[in-house]
Amino acid sequence: MSQTESERELIDRVVNGDENALAELFSTHRDRLWRMVNFRMDPRLHGRVDADDVLQEAWLSVVQRIDHFLSDASRSIFVWFRLITGQTMIDIHRRHLGTQKRNAALEFSINKGWSSESTSFSLSFHLLGHLTSPTQAALREELSEQLKAALASMNEIDREVLALRHFEQLTNRETAQILGISDQAASDRYMRALGRLKGVLSALPGFLDR
Helix, strand or coil: CCHHHHHHHHHHHHHCCCHHHHHHHHHHCHHHHHHHHHHHCCHHHCCCCCHHHHHHHHHHHHHHCHHHHHCCCCCCHHHHHHHHHHHHHHHHHHHHHHHHHHHHCCCEECCCEECHHHHHHHHHHHHCCCCCCHHHHHHHHHHHHHHHHHHHCCCHHHHHHHHHHHHCCCCHHHHHHHHCCCHHHHHHHHHHHHHHHHHHHHCCCCHHHC
């Protein structure tokens, strides 16, 4: 049985009220959701909030809100899990950072996903993750500002496509569904964004040599 057929069978069981099937589906997508949490979480929460804690809270929300999915069970359940997890992350950021949250630009829209500023921040943070030693701290800060400025010059949807495909490792179809664009548009934008990112990184002194 293919993965698609297996998932469809589990969803049918969920429609019939089988919570064990829902738990199995969530477990199947857990690693992918973990990547999303790891990529999107504000660095100030590192050491205070664990990605597994976020997913546990998201799971409880999934159980409570399953009727929302069942109202249109034809959509991707992973995309729905990701939506619930994203909303859970926003709640956790507000809980721990309060009004500081705005400084991190971590805004979330049910229809559009993460804000442009938040995606740029996450891209910059993870692209510079290899600069971790004390002697690299000053360089990291300098490159971070240059990289964020360069990313800001990219098209907003292209940045989001890059984040979804390259860092969250979503499929082209999932990316298209989240952004409300066609599969072909998502594919074209991804290739364009990759080329643009390479140009951005090449413009940073010595970045690609590290």
